[in-house]
Amino acid sequence: MTTIINNNAAFSIEDFNLWYGNDQAIHQINMKIPRNEITAVIGPSGCGKSTLLKTLNRMIETIPSVNTSGSIKYNDKDIFSKKMLVEELRTHVGMVFQKPNPFPKSIYENVAYGPKIHGIKKKKVLDEIVEKSLRGAAIWDEVKDRLNQNAYGLSGGQQQRICIARCLAIEPDVILMDEPTSALDPISTLKVEELIKELKKDYTIVIVTHNMQQAARISDKTAFMLNGELVEFTDTDQLFSNPKDKRTEDYITGRFG
């Protein structure tokens, strides 16, 4: 987006509540997600991490029973306003899912999918985007000789990096990641973690993880959620070494959750 932005928050979340039917899943959350940093969201299962993440690019609206109140601003624009085209929001705020979900198409077609749906047709331009994105996702060398093979033939870790490349190809500003390494083995996990740290230079990243070491390793800021509330949100070092809230301390020392 071309507007000049004064404050350094990619997202400003204010008094945000969310219900699935009659069940409230998110209670009165206020937080500012900083630009060009990695923000980790941790918390026990069912505390609302995925729900919060999916709200940021309005993917949550694919569930019909959802209601919300409060406001979320992306680059100072209300994401729920009528003027905000949801398709446009999602090209600025890309998403990588928990389970690698490549399309049953070739590696090339997977990565070119985003640019194609946004109207890019020239083969040469597409070729460039595909190569750049695959390089950005640190998988170019592994797949450059078999771009026309089906992405289903790759390992889980490779598939996940293809999905990251696919996301980079729409040139987003923000990348949302919901437990991107939970389906991967330790070596693939390390590769993806390194990639995420690398991506930080150019992107704002919000990552949900169950793995506290992972949060500590890669993130700049960490949010701890419990039962739909945001308990604590501060610098990662601070949160893990010197938590302010008793509940955060109990969680990171493994006393529950």
Add this chain to the structure above:
Amino acid sequence: MHTNNTSKLKNRVILNKLFKLLFIFATSIALLFLGVLIYRILSQGLDYLTIDFLKNYPAPYIEEAGIFAGLMGSLFMIAITAPVAIILGVSTAIYLEEYAKQNKFTRFIQVNVQNLAGVPSIVFGLLGLTFFVYMLELGYTLIAGALTMSLLVLPVIVVAAQEAIRSVPKELRDASIGMGATKWQTIWRIVLPASIPGILTGSILALSRAIGETAPLIIVGAAAAIYTIPDSIFSKYTVMPMQIWSWTSRPQEEWQYVAAAGIIVLLIILLCMNAIAVWIRNKFQNRY
């Protein structure tokens, strides 16, 4: 205690064998009847199945009688029925699965489409007679017959397409929508390609049922004896099963053999259609 357990185990093993035998028996009966049927048809009809039989029009003399008009009529009919029924059926399935709100009205339509798939074909014939032949004044023409057949196979195609669309994993749609694709882009580029094998297999099986149907076509006026092949969609026409049926209803025994030859041609066409369905399923099988 121990002995008790062993004897129980023995019972289960015996029961297991018993059921296995029962199922083998059931399968053999079905196969036996099929075998007898095919044997009788082949032994009666093979001698009459000549090139001339394929090339000739119906005739009063056995040596000159042929199935050409029926064969071409059936093929022309499928050529109209298939696109009409598949386009309408897939569109309906997309609407019901992707766009319709999940409310009472949608469920009502849903249940009725499924019920329609079980309605006797002769009822569709009556519908075609009232609507296409009389109300739209199409008369006893190829197009009226083909549209009636489209109605007949439509419910089956809708149900098959719905199932194929439903089996496309949500993760694939989410991936597409999450990149800013519109709903229609997602349907066109992800959902439909992934469900094509299911849609085509279901459609071909439905169409091969249609190609063997006689009852509705008798009602909408397919002719039994015709000496031309259709030259427009408003021509008179006949189809293979009509032709076969008219031969079986003649008194002389030899006509039965001619009918058997016709049945062989019909069976070969059915086999080809089923083979195409299997081939499509294997070729486009998705591995999610």
